[in-house]
Amino acid sequence: MIQEFKEFIAKGNVMDMAVGIIIGAAFTAIVTSLVNDLINPIIGLVTGGVDFTNKYIILSGEVAEGTSLEAARESGAAVFAYGSFLMAVLNFLIIAWVVFLLVKAVNRAKAAAEKEEAAVEEAPAGPSQEELLAQIRDLLAAKG
Structure with a gap:
């Protein structure tokens, strides 16, 4: 069972998926900051701060x-x-x-x-x- 797990982890697509998840988490933080820190204040200004x-x-x-x-x-x-x-x-x-x-x-x-x-x-x-x-x-x- 441990050998099967090692083979599963060593596969390229698993590593690609892991990298994608990590990059996705970082990208989510960037997009969330963009929306909350830059775009929402502009919308608040346009809507009168509602x-x-x-x-x-x-x-x-x-x-x-x-x-x-x-x-x-x-x-x-x-x-x-x-x-x-x-x-x-x-x-x-x-x-x-x-x-x-x-x-x-x-x-x-x-x-x-x-x-x-x-x-x-x-x-x-x-x-x-x-x-x-x-x-x-x-x-x-x-x-x-």
């Missing part, structure tokens, strides 16, 4: 007006927290858009590199060393 996360409707229980969503939940009141849901949807859309733009940029760079590589491969190759020597031999033979 924070939807504390928007809720009290379904049952007693909660003073202006109480935060967290305090309302702690008081035992049943709340319909539509603001948190709206922010989650908005954050998802922003993150999806940022990932789309990043993937599009990477694909564009990859296509440009492949096009450049194809152009290098299609460039006409000059005559080989043997062909040049044969031409020189033929010219010398014709001269003499």
Whole structure:
């Protein structure tokens, strides 16, 4: 069983998957920071600083007006927290858009590199060393 485990771990695709997960976690941190630290403040500025996360409707229980969503939940009141849901949807859309733009940029760079590589491969190759020597031999033979 230990030998099977060693073979499983040693396979290339397992290592590729592990690297992908690690890179994905780091990428998630970058995208989350981009959204939370750069994009959401701009959205807050455009919307006048409205924070939807504390928007809720009290379904049952007693909660003073202006109480935060967290305090309302702690008081035992049943709340319909539509603001948190709206922010989650908005954050998802922003993150999806940022990932789309990043993937599009990477694909564009990859296509440009492949096009450049194809152009290098299609460039006409000059005559080989043997062909040049044969031409020189033929010219010398014709001269003499």
